[in-house]
Amino acid sequence: GNSVTQMEGPVTLSEEAFLTINCTYTATGYPSLFWYVQYPGEGLQLLLKATKADDKGSNKGFEATYRKETTSFHLEKGSVQVSDSAVYFCALNTNAGKSTFGDGTTLTVKP
Amino acid sequence: DSGVTQTPKHLITATGQRVTLRCSPRSGDLSVYWYQQSLDQGLQFLIQYYNGEERAKGNILERFSAQQFPDLHSELNLSSLELGDSALYFCASSVGDSGGPVSTQYFGPGTRLTVL
Numbered sequence: 001g002n003s004v005t006q007m008e009g010p011v012t013l014s015e016e017a018f019l020t021i022n023c024t025y026t027a028t029g030y031p032s033l034f035w036y037v038q039y040p041g042e043g044l045q046l047l048l049k050a051t052k053a054d055d056k057g058s059n060k061g062f063e064a065t066y067r068k069e070t071t072s073f074h075l076e077k078g079s080v081q082v083s084d085s086a087v088y089f090c091a092l093n094t095n096a097g098k099s100t101f102g103d104g105t106t107l108t109v110k111p
Numbered sequence: 112d113s114g115v116t117q118t119p120k121h122l123i124t125a126t127g128q129r130v131t132l133r134c135s136p137r138s139g140d141l142s143v144y145w146y147q148q149s150l151d152q153g154l155q156f157l158i159q160y161y162n163g164e165e166r167a168k169g170n171i172l173e174r175f176s177a178q179q180f181p182d183l184h185s186e187l188n189l190s191s192l193e194l195g196d197s198a199l200y201f202c203a204s205s206v207g208d209s210g211g212p213v214s215t216q217y218f219g220p221g222t223r224l225t226v227l
Contacts, residue, residue, distance in 0.1 A: 032214060043201055044154075044218040045113070089154065093214040099144060101154045 002027040006090050006102035013080055013109050021075040021105045023064075023090035031092040033057075033066050033073040038087045038104070047075075047088070080109045114138065115219035117202050123225045129190040132222045136183055136204030142166065143185040144205070144216060145177055149198035160185055161208045192226045199223050 007022040025031065032051040036044040048057030053068035062077045073090060090102040114137035124130055136143050145157040147170075156169035160179035171177075174192075179185045189196060203216040 034215070036218070043113070043115075043220045044203075046215060046217065049215055093216075099156050099159075099216065101146075101156070103153045 002031070002092060002094060002100045004090050004092055004100050004102040006088075006105050008103075008105070010106040010108060013107070015082055015109055015111050016079045017109075019075070019077040019080045019084075019107070021088055021090075021107070023073045023075065023102060025071050025073065025090075025092050025100075027071075027092055027094055027100075029094050031094045033064070034091045034093070035062070035064055035073070035075050036089040036091060036101075038089065040086070044089060080107070082109045082111055085109045113217040113219065115202060115204050115217055117200075117219035117222050119222060120220070121223050121225075123227065124192060125227055126192055126194060128192050128226075129188065130192065130224065132187040132189070132200050132202075132224075134185045134187070134202030134204075134219060136185070136202075137217055140204035140206050140217070141183065142205045142208045142214075143179055143183070144203040145171075145185070145187050146201040146203065147198045148201060148221070149195075154201075157187070159208065166208055189224070194226050197224055197226045 004025045034049045035047040037047045038044045048059040050057040050066035056065045064075045087104045089104045116135045118133045141162045144159045147155045157171040159167040177187045199221045201221045202219045205216045
């Protein structure tokens with residue numbers, strides 16, 4: 001079956017540090033890949049997405065590139081802010097409609 | 112605001128009881144998904160409906176059932192509740208279900224269920 005493996009957290013960074021959260025996947029077919037963010041006490045919000053190989057999703061300074069050869073979709077941001085503290089989920093959808101989420105990575109950014 | 116609404120926001124009930132959670136998708140979305148988020152099991156996909164029909168099933172217990180109505184809202188029914196069913200239940204919706212951009216899911220704020 002499909003699976004998503006995320007870098008284990010928690011991750012603690014200082015403000016303005018560089019962020020990478022690793023995500024690798026296994027799936028049949030050609031999945032679409034997503035990063036979602038969950039702020040404390042809220043639901044998941046779509047952060048960015050990529051629907052085919054070599055696509056780059058970007059939003060709010062975050063980026064991730066769909067790498068079919070390494071089955072990866074790592075999330076990066078050049079300079080994190082305190083307000084980026086949240087839980088980040090990597091996810092995939094296949095043509096069969098089933099969704100698979102990673103376990104989530106908790107990011108804490110300290111001033 | 113994602114445009115997906117869920118009611119109630121909080122629900123406290125006792126073991127053995129039955130509850131119904133409600134979800135209204137974004138305007139124009141045909142697919143509805145249900146997820147359970149608990150501390151020990153993370154985010155688990157339960158079930159998906161597309162235009163009234165069951166489309167995909169995940170780790171949904173037999174005590175749980177769902178349906179999508181003609182107006183596209185959906186209900187998740189949880190029965191014979193156990194302490195372990197305490198969790199956040201999220202609903203999400205998407206335009207379609209065939210993969211690609213139309214399968215992008217938008218999440219509601221969730222219903223927090225506490226079973227005492």
